[in-house]
Amino acid sequence: MSDVKTVIWVHADNLNPHSQPFKLAAGAPALFVFDDALLQAWGITLKRIVFMYECLLELPVTIRRGDVLEELTRFVAEHDALRVLTSYSPSPRHAAICAALRQRLPRVRLEVLSEAPFVRAQQVDLKRFSRYWQAVKGEALTRTS
Amino acid sequence: MADMRRDFKDREELVAYLREQFPEAAARSPHVSPFIGGRTSAESRLAVSKFGAEYAQTRNYVTGSVTRLSPYIRHGVLTLAEVRDAALAQVSRAEDAEKFISELGWRDYWQRVYAQVGDKIWQDLEPYKTGFTADDYADELPDDIRYGETGVRFIDDLCKELFTLGYLHNHGRMWLAAYVVHWRRVKWQAGARWFLEHLVDGDPASNNLSWQWVASTYSHKPYYYNWDNVLRFTGKKYLNASPRILGNEAFLGTYEVIARRLFPNIDLEHDHSQPHQSPPKPTRFKQDGKKDKRR
Numbered sequence: 001m002s003d004v005k006t007v008i009w010v011h012a013d014n015l016n017p018h019s020q021p022f023k024l025a026a027g028a029p030a031l032f033v034f035d036d037a038l039l040q041a042w043g044i045t046l047k048r049i050v051f052m053y054e055c056l057l058e059l060p061v062t063i064r065r066g067d068v069l070e071e072l073t074r075f076v077a078e079h080d081a082l083r084v085l086t087s088y089s090p091s092p093r094h095a096a097i098c099a100a101l102r103q104r105l106p107r108v109r110l111e112v113l114s115e116a117p118f119v120r121a122q123q124v125d126l127k128r129f130s131r132y133w134q135a136v137k138g139e140a141l142t143r144t145s
Numbered sequence: 146m147a148d149m150r151r152d153f154k155d156r157e158e159l160v161a162y163l164r165e166q167f168p169e170a171a172a173r174s175p176h177v178s179p180f181i182g183g184r185t186s187a188e189s190r191l192a193v194s195k196f197g198a199e200y201a202q203t204r205n206y207v208t209g210s211v212t213r214l215s216p217y218i219r220h221g222v223l224t225l226a227e228v229r230d231a232a233l234a235q236v237s238r239a240e241d242a243e244k245f246i247s248e249l250g251w252r253d254y255w256q257r258v259y260a261q262v263g264d265k266i267w268q269d270l271e272p273y274k275t276g277f278t279a280d281d282y283a284d285e286l287p288d289d290i291r292y293g294e295t296g297v298r299f300i301d302d303l304c305k306e307l308f309t310l311g312y313l314h315n316h317g318r319m320w321l322a323a324y325v326v327h328w329r330r331v332k333w334q335a336g337a338r339w340f341l342e343h344l345v346d347g348d349p350a351s352n353n354l355s356w357q358w359v360a361s362t363y364s365h366k367p368y369y370y371n372w373d374n375v376l377r378f379t380g381k382k383y384l385n386a387s388p389r390i391l392g393n394e395a396f397l398g399t400y401e402v403i404a405r406r407l408f409p410n411i412d413l414e415h416d417h418s419q420p421h422q423s424p425p426k427p428t429r430f431k432q433d434g435k436k437d438k439r440r
C-alpha cells in the first residue's frame with residue numbers, strides 16, 4: 001500500500017467496482033466526470049446516461065459533469081494528491097486527457113492500469129478476425145490462471 | 146461544478162433527476178432502457194446466461210438464447226476474462242463454449258484494432274468492395290430512417306427497438322446496417338453515429354468496425370441478406386403478412402438477385418477472385434455477437 005496521496009479517475013470504459021484502481025487504492029477518493037463535450041459530440045441519449053449513472057451509484061465515486069481535464073485537475077488539488085490511478089482505455093480521447101494531465105501536473109504521477117487480459121498475446125495480425133482468432137484461440141479457451 | 150446527486154429512492158426518481166440534468170439528451174430521445182446498470186445486475190445476468198449448446202444453436206434467432214451482457218462488458222462492469230471464465234465453468238469441454246467465447250474474441254479484436262487506428266476508426270479503413278466509391282454514398286442519414294418511418298415494417302420495428310431498448314439483437318443490427326448502407330446507399334459513418342446515440346452498449350470500436358464490416362470497408366465483401374433470411378431468424382412474426390403490408394419488396398429474391406440489384410457494377414456472387422464469396426462465410430455484427438449463416 002502506497003503512502004502517496006492518491007485519487008482514482010474513473011471513466012466510462014471501466015465502471016467495475018473491482019477494477020484495478022479500486023483494488024490498488026481501496027478507500028481513495030474517486031471521481032467520475034460526465035464529459036459534456038463528448039455527450040454532445042456523440043449525441044448520447046438519456047438511455048445511456050441512466051445506465052451509466054446506475055453503474056456509478058454502485059461505485060464509491062464523486063460524480064460531476066463538465067470538462068474532464070478541468071474537473072480532474074480540481075479534484076487532484078482538493079485532495080492534495082500526488083498520484084492518480086485510472087484504467088486503460090483504447091480511446092484516443094482518454095490518451096489525450098492523460099497526456100494533458102501529465103503536462104499540467106508534472107509532479108503528479110498518473111498510472112494507467114489494465115485488467116486481466118482476455119488473451120495475453122500482443123503481436124497479433126489484425127488484418128482480419130480469422131487471423132486474430134487463429135492466433136489466440138487456444139489461450140482464449142483457457143481459464144484465467 | 147457541484148457534485149451530482151447519489152441519493153435516490155428508486156429508478157423513477159433517478160430518471161427524473163437525469164431528465165432535468167441532461168435535458169438535451171432527453172430531448173433527443175425520451176426513452177429509458179430496461180437494462181439496469183451496475184455490477185449487481187451484471188452478475189445476476191451472468192448467472193443465468195447460457196454459454197453452451199443452447200447459445201450456439203439459437204443465437205442467430207432474434208428470440209434466441211443470447212446473453213445480453215454487452216452493455217456491461219462495454220462499460221467494463223464485467224471483464225472479458227471473467228465472462229470467459231464463467232462460460233468455461235458452465236461446460237464440460239471448452240469447445241462447447243467456443244461459439245460464445247469467439248464472440249468475446251470479436252470484442253477483444255475490435256478493441257485492439259481501435260488501439261491501433263485511433264480516430265481513424267471514423268474513416269474508411271479500406272475502399273468499399275461494392276462497385277461504388279465513397280462519394281456514391283450519402284453523407285447524412287435520411288429522416289425516415291432516423292425516425293423509424295421508412296414504411297418497411299421490419300426495418301421500422303428494428304428502429305423502434307433501438308430507440309426504446311437501446312439494444313438490438315446482433316442480427317437486427319446487421320439487417321439495419323446493411324439496409325442503411327446498401328439499400329439506401331448512405332455512408333456507414335452516418336449509421337454508426339446514429340447507433341452510438343441510442344445503443345447502451347455502443348462504443349467506437351465494436352460499433353464503427355462492425356458498420357465497416359457490413360459496408361465492406363473492413364472486410365472482403367459487403368454483408369447483405371434477403372427476406373428468407375429475415376423470415377427464418379424472426380420466427381413467425383412476419384410469416385403471413387403480404388409484401389404490400391410489409392413494404393419488403395426490395396428484399397424479395399435470391400441472394401443472386403439481391404446482389405445484382407444492390408451491386409450492379411460487380412459480379413459479387415460469382416467473383417472467385419475474392420476468397421470469401423463462395424460458399425458464403427458466416428457473418429456477424431459484434432457485441433455479444435451472433436452469426437448470420439447466409440442461405
